[in-house]
Amino acid sequence: MTVTGRVTYQAIATGFWGIVDEQGKKWRMVNPPSALCKEGLHISAEVRVLEEVVSIFMWGLPVEILSFRILEKY
Amino acid sequence: MLYTIGFLAVLGSALGWLFLKTYQLPFANWIGRSFWISLLIYLLGLYFEEAALLVKLFLMLPLDVAVFISLLLLFNRYVTKSKIWFTVVAAILLAVKFFFFDLASDWFKQNLSTTKDGNTWSSVSLADDGELLIDLNTQFSQQELFAFCKKLDVSCRLAFPNIARPENTSLDEFYVIDIPQKRSKDWEKIAKEFQSAGLIDAFEANELMQLDLPAAAPTRKTQPDFGLNDPYVPQLWGFEVMQVQELFDLLRNIQPRKVATIAIVDTGVESKHEDLQANFHSINADYDTDPVGHGTHCAGIAAAVSNNGKGIASFSLNNRFVRVTSVRVLNRFGGGTQKDVINGIIEAVDKGADVISLSLGGPSLDSYQQAYEEVVKYASQKGAIVVAAAGNADEDAATFAPANVKGVIAVAAVDENLRKASFSNRVGSLDMPIAAPGVNICSTFPNNEYRFLSGTSMATPYVAALLGIMKAIRPTLTAAQAYQLLQQTAADVPDAQQTGRLIQPGKAVAALLAWQ
Numbered sequence: 143m144t145v146t147g148r149v150t151y152q153a154i155a156t157g158f159w160g161i162v163d164e165q166g167k168k169w170r171m172v173n174p175p176s177a178l179c180k181e182g183l184h185i186s187a188e189v190r191v192l193e194e195v196v197s198i199f200m201w202g203l204p205v206e207i208l209s210f211r212i213l214e215k216y
Numbered sequence: 217m218l219y220t221i222g223f224l225a226v227l228g229s230a231l232g233w234l235f236l237k238t239y240q241l242p243f244a245n246w247i248g249r250s251f252w253i254s255l256l257i258y259l260l261g262l263y264f265e266e267a268a269l270l271v272k273l274f275l276m277l278p279l280d281v282a283v284f285i286s287l288l289l290l291f292n293r294y295v296t297k298s299k300i301w302f303t304v305v306a307a308i309l310l311a312v313k314f315f316f317f318d319l320a321s322d323w324f325k326q327n328l329s330t331t332k333d334g335n336t337w338s339s340v341s342l343a344d345d346g347e348l349l350i351d352l353n354t355q356f357s358q359q360e361l362f363a364f365c366k367k368l369d370v371s372c373r374l375a376f377p378n379i380a381r382p383e384n385t386s387l388d389e390f391y392v393i394d395i396p397q398k399r400s401k402d403w404e405k406i407a408k409e410f411q412s413a414g415l416i417d418a419f420e421a422n423e424l425m426q427l428d429l430p431a432a433a434p435t436r437k438t439q440p441d442f443g444l445n446d447p448y449v450p451q452l453w454g455f456e457v458m459q460v461q462e463l464f465d466l467l468r469n470i471q472p473r474k475v476a477t478i479a480i481v482d483t484g485v486e487s488k489h490e491d492l493q494a495n496f497h498s499i500n501a502d503y504d505t506d507p508v509g510h511g512t513h514c515a516g517i518a519a520a521v522s523n524n525g526k527g528i529a530s531f532s533l534n535n536r537f538v539r540v541t542s543v544r545v546l547n548r549f550g551g552g553t554q555k556d557v558i559n560g561i562i563e564a565v566d567k568g569a570d571v572i573s574l575s576l577g578g579p580s581l582d583s584y585q586q587a588y589e590e591v592v593k594y595a596s597q598k599g600a601i602v603v604a605a606a607g608n609a610d611e612d613a614a615t616f617a618p619a620n621v622k623g624v625i626a627v628a629a630v631d632e633n634l635r636k637a638s639f640s641n642r643v644g645s646l647d648m649p650i651a652a653p654g655v656n657i658c659s660t661f662p663n664n665e666y667r668f669l670s671g672t673s674m675a676t677p678y679v680a681a682l683l684g685i686m687k688a689i690r691p692t693l694t695a696a697q698a699y700q701l702l703q704q705t706a707a708d709v710p711d712a713q714q715t716g717r718l719i720q721p722g723k724a725v726a727a728l729l730a731w732q
Contacts, residue, residue, distance in 0.1 A: 151363035154608045154639050155510055155671045156550065168609055172549055181363030194551035195578035198483065198510045198673055200607040200616070201639070203579065204551055 143191070145169050145205065146213070149183040155198045161185065161205075168202030175207060184213040219265045220314075222258030223280055229254045230284070231291050238295045283313050348393040348407055351417045357638075361391065364415055368406055370395050374656065374668065389417075444522055446491075446529045448666055453632050454653030454678065457707075460531060462722025463685075467533050470729070472688035476538045478518045478571045478680050479564035481557065482511030483550060485542035486662040491527035495519045495535050496542075499567040503542040508550050509661045513669050514575045515540045516660030518677035518684070527666050528658055531681040531721055538684035541569065546576065554584040557618070558591045565598045570687040573680035574604040574624075575673035580617040592623040601687065601695040603627060603680050605672035606649075607641035614645045622647060625683075625699050628715035629654020629675040636711035640672055648699045649716030651709060652678035682721045686728050693728070701727045 147163035159174040171178065172192060178185060189205035197204060229251040236244035258280075262272055287306055294302035352361055365372040371394040393410075395403050407419040439450040442461055449455070477497060487496045487504035492515055498504050506512040519540035522529035532538050545560035546552040557576065564572050572595060592602050606628040607616040619626040619641070625648045629637035632655060636642070643649035654675030661667040683698055705724045706717030 151359055151366060152608070152639070153359050153362050153670060155669060155673050156508065157362070172551065179363075180367050181360055192551070194547070194549075194553055195581070196546070196552045196554055196557050196576050197578060198508070198546060198550040198576055198671075200577045200605060200641075200672065201609045 143189060144186060145189050146186040147184075149178055149180060149185060151179070151181055152199070152201055154201060158199050158201070160202050161187065169205045170197070170199055170202040171207055172204050173206055175210065177212070178207070178210060186211045186213055217261075218257065219261030222254060222256075222261040223284075223313075225254030226251065226258045227284060227287060230288055234288070234291060235295060279313065283309050348395070348403060348419055350391050350393060350407070350410060350415075350419045352389045352391060353415055353417050354389060356415050361415060364410070364413060365393065368409060369399075370406060442529070444529045445525045446520075446522060446527055447525075448528045448658050451658045451668075452528060454657065455529075457634060457653065457718065458678070459720055459722055462720075463531060463725055464533055464722075466722060466725050466729070467537065467685070470689060470725075472537050472685075474570075474688055474691050475536065476570040476684040476687040476691070477568055478538055478540050478573055478677075478684040479543055479567075479569035480511050480515045480518065480540060480573050480575075480677070481543045481545055481560040481564055482514055482573075482575055483508035483546045483548075484511045484544040485515040485540070486512045486660075487542065489516070489660050489662070490664045491516060491520045491524065491660050491666075492540065494521045494524070495530075495532070495539050497539040499541050499543070499563075503544040506542075506662050507548040508546070509667070510546075510550055510575070510669075510673065511542060511544070512662050513657075513659045513667065514573065514673060514677045515542065516666075517657060517674060518573060518681045520660055527660060531678075531685055537688040538681065541567070543567075552576070554578065554581065554588070554617070558584070558587050561591045561595060561602065565595045565600050569600050570691070571680045571683045572600055572602045573677050574602065574618055575671070575676045577605055577607050577616055577619055580615050580620055585617060585621070588618050588621040589623070592618070592621050596623055596695060599691065601625065601683050601693075601698055603676055603683060605676045606643045608639040608671050608673075609641055610639055611641050612645060613641035613643045616641055619643065620646060623695055624648065625650060625679060625695060625702070626716075627652055627654075627672060627676045627679050629670075629672045630709055630711070630715055630718060631655040634709045634718065636715045637670065637672075639670070640675075640715065642714040643716050644713050648695070648703075650679055650699070650702050650706065651675065651712070651715040651718045679719060682719055682724060685721070685725060689725065689728060701731070 145161055145163050147161045150160050150162055152158055159171050159179055161169040187210035188208040192204040194204055229247055233248040286309055290302045290305050362372055372391050410416045441449050484503050484506040486506045487498055519532055519538050520528045520530040522533050543560045543564045545556040561572055595602050603625040604619045606613040606619045606626050613619045613626055618624055626643045626646045628643045628651045629640040630651050631637045637655050652675035654672050655670045656668045657674040658666055658668050686693055686698055701724050702719055705720050705727050707720050709718045
């Protein structure tokens with residue numbers, strides 16, 4: 143599936159990178175590529191939602207990034 | 217600028233007066249009076265000039281007086297004798313004053329003075345650890361700062377993490393930037409990148425500089441050590457707001473009926489940690505390591521060894537009341553399945569846990585909601601109380617499991633201002649909501665380390681710790697009874713509608729004792 147939104151870093155628990163999509167839904171990246179680790183980056187990513195929905199982060203749905211496209215630089 | 221104009225005006229008015237008076241020309245008296253106005257402008261300019269007071273008094277002022285008197289004496293000769301001689305010497309003296317001296321003065325300002333916004337700290341010697349102190353622009357969040365740090369490949373931490381009442385000062389806006397050794401020479405460039413992004417109000421090199429505290433900032437109340445010798449106790453801001461002294465006073469005079477077991481169902485717990493080992497009870501050696509650190513952090517909050525001269529302390533003054541154990545259900549990325557969590561709860565209950573502490577969760581899925589309810593019932597039947605984190609998405613915890621499961625005590629996080637932590641889910645719509653500190657919580661971390669973490673994960677083991685003590689005193693206490701005592705004795709906080717009330721351990725235990 144495709145997620146389009148902005149990248150955000152959350153200093154919760156041990157910290158993680160996520161995406162807040164255009165509908166405000168939260169997606170937690172379990173394998174964030176370094177190119178996506180920029181606050182506010184506007185991206186579109188092909189993701190796979192993981193079965194491991196329980197986590198210590200308790201923020202959004204965990205997704206694996208399969209491919210991505212940067213729509214707008216920070 | 218005012219200083220330069222003042223000096224030239226003083227000089228001009230004095231020379232003009234001398235010239236006009238010597239040749240008996242009109243306006244001599246008028247020019248003479250203007251000297252005093254010029255002198256006032258000069259003194260004001262000198263006062264407001266950016267330089268240390270000693271530099272002004274013993275360098276700038278004497279040199280200005282010397283130049284002034286020399287020129288006046290020379291001009292006196294000019295009026296009557298050689299004009300060329302005066303012109304040459306006057307030019308040299310003024311050049312010395314305005315070029316050589318002012319350059320020297322600038323050098324003094326840049327290298328010897330302390331300023332807040334300085335961008336020219338070329339000669340400072342930086343600390344190896346935490347090269348820069350920055351003052352975060354309040355329009356930006358901590359998360360945005362951390363994200364920017366990640367972008368610059370530097371690390372960042374709170375400069376003063378033990379501030380118990382940040383509303384009294386702006387020190388909580390200060391962060392320390394650690395620059396990798398190989399890039400330490402680029403610290404000035406890195407600091408300017410923060411400034412260019414508008415993220416910071418000011419930066420300082422972290423050694424020679426002193427923080428420029430707001431003049432009106434009141435003296436901070438020192439966080440008490442509660443009579444404990446653990447070095448990080450003064451960093452545990454939550455202890456004061458939960459009034460743990462009341463709890464400690466009670467526990468010294470109580471004989472518990474059992475040692476209650478708190479199960480940290482999480483990423484594992486490093487059982488050999490110096491501040492956990494004496495309070496740790498292993499049920500499976502495979503669970504006694506922690507590749508993530510999250511479970512170890514939670515275990516420290518729940519049951520760190522108190523008064524051992526190491527690290528932090530917990531609600532338990534000694535190991536007569538509670539011990540902590542580990543059930544690993546999450547992987548090395550901190551994730552897992554609801555099925556794993558349910559199995560973990562069952563295992564903890566079967567191994568005799570009295571309190572199940574779940575600093576984890578995920579979206580509520582219909583397929584597992586019934587199973588969650590069943591396992592909580594199972595725990596209850598076996599005498600265990602289940603406590604779970606509300607979640608960190610700033611959403612309604614009603615859609616978040618296991619916090620939303622019937623029979624579970626759901627814990628929201630409050631910050632040091634006792635407001636809802638910005639990330640904390642809202643628990644107001646749940647059956648058994650309660651609040652505990654969950655921002656900048658210091659606790660144990662693998663490799664005998666201690667770290668500050670934030671999350672409802674951190675608030676949950678505080679409640680688990682209290683429930684453990686209550687179970688030790690009254691082993692038959694049910695979740696509903698325990699919650700009733702927590703709720704009755706808790707303190708009101710500004711966002712209690714969203715977070716529930718803040719636990720007050722001493723009052724809860726006192727109520728339990730009165731109830732027996």
